[in-house]
Amino acid sequence: MNINTKGVFLGMKHVLKVMEEQGHGHIINTASTAGIRSEHSAAVYSASKHAVVGLTQGAALEYVSKGIRVNAICPGGVRTPLTDSVTKEMQTTGYVPAEIGVMRMGRFSEPNEIANVVSFLASDASSYMTGTTVVVDGGLTL
Template identity: 70%
Template structure:
């Protein structure tokens, strides 16, 4: 499905990023695994190679322009092109009411979740535009379509990802580039562990926490299948789509 495609994955060291890296490699893609944590990113590369795939690792802070250009250049220098960009790296906020949210915490969330997505697309799109082709998948969240209690900064950041996705889709649709977004709900990842406890300590627990509509959280592999689909030619008529992969959470 993705034979010999070149895919950059940010946040590749864990969770949805790792699962998607492994899944796309299994479908034949060559992976440029990007993560801030070198040990976990290298582990993803090892797992890909263990299953017979090909991958390289680039350590990067996605909110840093120089680091972003470095991982883009590494992909082009190593493989000559970028066919797929899974713009996935993100952070959650320390849960608190808006007026109690620390300004530095707000900046941290926006820098990674919004600036990181923006910078990634900015430099990858330059490569894809020259090629005349490419598929970008941005990770938003159900918090990008509905707000979450005690998570205004996070919700704002993921609403921004939705806006960036739709804006880029319109601007580059004539250049053969597709830009779509996914909105996961609860997923079994290290990032979301402790979320329920954090809500409890804040004195408010949304009714869906601990009682997902399907009775369980998603497995990262389930999100990886959607990412692989959107990255492939099977999704050739999809751009600007914001795909809910949330087990009915937003119904």
């Protein structure tokens, strides 16, 4: 909760002051697919990411008239050294989390696939978007 929720809250608290003074800005928060649906054995993690979605929407409502846009992304699994180790552990133990079976694209995303969405949200191409939660999960939450 301290990192996932309080960290986002405090970051927004400080940057929103600067953005309000300058009359514009854009915040992109990182939630998770766990922020739009709970995951087994991850109640606190899911709650923390639901809170990020709520903070995003609340700040978007409060600051839209001040020229500030606030959006969030909800990535699914991303290929990193951590997820690589999970894959290796599944091979070793034979345990496969339920989420793996519903990965519609059959793989984790590459980091650049998430970065491309963040780049879009940071660009003028998304100038009419605020309070939006963009799910980037390869169909996991379908």
